[in-house]
Amino acid sequence: MSDTQDLRVAVLGVGVMGADHVDRINRRISGARVTVISDASPERAAQVGATARDAQLVADPFEAIAVEDVDAVLLATPSAVHAEQVLACLHAGKPVLCEKPLATDAEGALEIVRREAELGRRLVQVGFMRRFDHEHERLKSLIDTGDLGQPLMMHCAHRNPAVSPRCDSAAVITNSVVHEIDATRFLLGEEIMAITVLRPTPSSHAAEGLQDPQLVILETETGRMVDIEVFVNAGVGYEVRTEVVGERGSAMIGLDVGLVRRTEPGSWGGQITPGFRERFGQAYDSEVQRWVDAIHAGGRSGDCVDGPGSWDGYAAAAVCAAGIRSLETWDRIEVDMVPRSIIGRSGSAGAAPDQPE
Numbered sequence: 001m002s003d004t005q006d007l008r009v010a011v012l013g014v015g016v017m018g019a020d021h022v023d024r025i026n027r028r029i030s031g032a033r034v035t036v037i038s039d040a041s042p043e044r045a046a047q048v049g050a051t052a053r054d055a056q057l058v059a060d061p062f063e064a065i066a067v068e069d070v071d072a073v074l075l076a077t078p079s080a081v082h083a084e085q086v087l088a089c090l091h092a093g094k095p096v097l098c099e100k101p102l103a104t105d106a107e108g109a110l111e112i113v114r115r116e117a118e119l120g121r122r123l124v125q126v127g128f129m130r131r132f133d134h135e136h137e138r139l140k141s142l143i144d145t146g147d148l149g150q151p152l153m154m155h156c157a158h159r160n161p162a163v164s165p166r167c168d169s170a171a172v173i174t175n176s177v178v179h180e181i182d183a184t185r186f187l188l189g190e191e192i193m194a195i196t197v198l199r200p201t202p203s204s205h206a207a208e209g210l211q212d213p214q215l216v217i218l219e220t221e222t223g224r225m226v227d228i229e230v231f232v233n234a235g236v237g238y239e240v241r242t243e244v245v246g247e248r249g250s251a252m253i254g255l256d257v258g259l260v261r262r263t264e265p266g267s268w269g270g271q272i273t274p275g276f277r278e279r280f281g282q283a284y285d286s287e288v289q290r291w292v293d294a295i296h297a298g299g300r301s302g303d304c305v306d307g308p309g310s311w312d313g314y315a316a317a318a319v320c321a322a323g324i325r326s327l328e329t330w331d332r333i334e335v336d337m338v339p340r341s342i343i344g345r346s347g348s349a350g351a352a353p354d355q356p357e
């Protein structure tokens with residue numbers, strides 16, 4: 001790849017998210033095109049491949065990563081296989097944008113942080129797309145300029161209309177709460193030290209044995225508290241609300257306040273957002289465009305990340321691991337994280353806890 005050539009991207013896993021990413025790269029992102037598609041389902045690969053003229057289908061995901069004229073990899077495979085596929089990308093020296101979570105356990109994420117640090121280049125970006133959402137960016141800017149005074153608390157709600165019947169109680173944390181964990185680190189700029197997961201009466205719409213909803217309390221290094229209602233079978237629509245309460249005021253995002261209409265006879269209201277693709281479409285586009293631009297800027301030897309990196313993926317995985325433990329024990333659990341200083345320079349440009357080593 002030269003500066004003027006399109007980045008040749010392999011997309012692995014072309015289900016809901018991967019197919020969207022193929023479409024976004026080919027239609028809306030400049031400086032990149034999808035040249036390889038890989039999916040465990042040959043039918044699905046062929047179906048999505050038919051929408052991407054230039055793309056070659058490669059059945060084995062590790063062969064797809066190794067294809068010589070693939071410059072970068074976008075992973076939208078199931079969360080359980082992210083860690084091994086990211087490690088394969090690092091082994092091949094290729095930049096990777098990995099959908100969240102980076103790994104389903106803290107050890108897997110830490111291994112990635114260590115391997116990237118050994119390479120001496122930042123090649124791993126994690127798909128915490130809320131950092132690219134305009135509302136989140138505005139909220140962060142209000143906090144950073146001091147307009148709210150010192151932030152003290154955050155209140156969050158994360159409601160999905162429904163999830164796959166295969167989703168278990170731990171996956172509610174690793175797949176859904178992981179977004180609030182990253183948003184907390186991003187907005188407040190510090191690490192999370194402890195987590196408590198409470199169990200309200202489960203919804204009758206949740207699958208047998210699934211703890212849904214859950215109430216999660218995060219405690220940060222300086223003692224700020226964040227409460228999160230996560231409810232993944234809430235019906236109705238998609239809602240992600242975040243309110244930051246500071247010493248001089250509060251601010252809330254995610255209120256679905258698009259167009260509000262008054263119509264006869266006597267009705268008033270707006271549209272409910274149906275899902276994450278609609279709510280975060282702009283954020284996914286910005287995330288992928290900035291990733292592509294960062295790889296062009298980094299070239300063959302520089303850093304290829306603009307946004308959350310491997311350290312952010314690890315920090316979130318460590319909090320999730322403590323959350324799963326809290327879910328099992330009903331206790332408040334302190335987060336077990338290695339100190340950042342032992343890792344070296346790899347990690348995130350976007351995350352606040354990015355102190356000089």
Ligand SMILES: NC(=O)c1ccc[n+]([C@@H]2O[C@H](COP(=O)([O-])OP(=O)(O)OC[C@H]3O[C@@H](n4cnc5c(N)ncnc54)[C@H](O)[C@@H]3O)[C@@H](O)[C@H]2O)c1
Binds near residue numbers: 014044078101
């Ligand atoms: N950032 C977000 O808001 C967001 C939204 C949805 C999903 N996600 C993440 O994206 C990932 C995919 O989620 P999804 O909803 O698209 O899932 P999905 O089930 O719709 O798609 C996954 C695809 O991967 C394929 N696959 C399975 N194992 C594979 C393997 N080992 N190698 C290659 N392909 C394989 C499957 O056949 C399927 O087509 C998950 O990690 C999820 O957490 C992120």
Ligand SMILES: O[C@H]1[C@H](O)[C@@H](O)[C@H](O)[C@@H](O)[C@H]1O
Binds near residue numbers: 163175176232
């Ligand atoms: O995988 C999805 C995705 O990450 C969405 O952004 C989130 O709202 C859902 O809860 C999760 O299941």
